[in-house]
Amino acid sequence: MSGPRPVVLSGPSGAGKSTLLRRLMKEYEGVFGFSVSHTSRNPRPGEENGKGLNCLPMLLGATLLPVADVLSSETSKDYHFVTREKMQEGIDKGEFIENAEFSGNMYGTSKSSIEDVQAQNLICILDVDIQGMKNIKKTDLNPIYISIQPPSMEILEKRLRDRQTETEDSLQKRLEAARIDMELSKEPGVFDMVIINDDLEEAYAKLKSVLIEEIEKVQDAKK
Ligand SMILES: Nc1ncnc2c1ncn2[C@@H]1O[C@H](COP(=O)(O)OP(=O)(O)OP(=O)(O)O)[C@@H](O)[C@H]1O
């Protein structure tokens, strides 16, 4: 896999990954490409099935979305929404670089979703849970690993509740996963940077600071 160094953004559900990503992609249009994941979860209102340049042959159709269309609304994200069966079929065929079970649903990153972004010399952004992050470490992708963490469990729960996207069951599963994630993120060397997303402006400034070298490389290459 070639192109600028990808970025893995991980951290508990509700920590603010998508919020920060939206800002980044808006400020640096034409620099980043989002790796559109596959999931078996149901679409939230406003979420549409990913549409793009290439198709993952046996799945529902993939992959790269124009930056402006990605993460366009506050609570919606773009995925390829597939059945568990279709997703398993793709996994069995080796079409995924990583996959995980999270909060009762399957999630995964197809190889083609990354390749599509890299073919355009964009910085490929992957938004994955902690299991995905661990599995990506076993590959040759060589991304920058960033963890977005909430200031506390209490604040995380409030953010997830206020977002109004989860059932009580799903919310509890996400909080359980968050406890594990928050513990692991404290281990030295797991991430290149851990950002506590308390004040959004400060968190965004830190995110930019860790990525600015790669951003400038892409911008220079475009000149
Ligand atoms: N610094 C912040 N201060 C207050 N609220 C925030 C902050 N960052 C994000 N939020 C809010 O918290 C909620 C969760 O954020 P977001 O959806 O970006 O999390 P996420 O990490 O992408 O979650 P998921 O992994 O489930 O997609 C959103 O409603 C968002 O507006």
Ligand SMILES: Nc1nc2c(ncn2[C@@H]2O[C@H](COP(=O)(O)O)[C@@H](O)[C@H]2O)c(=O)[nH]1
């Ligand atoms: N391992 C993977 N995790 C993924 C992928 N795409 C998203 N995610 C993570 O799932 C949770 C929940 O997302 P939501 O959209 O249902 O709120 C979140 O923490 C994401 O980081 C993936 O391809 N692989």
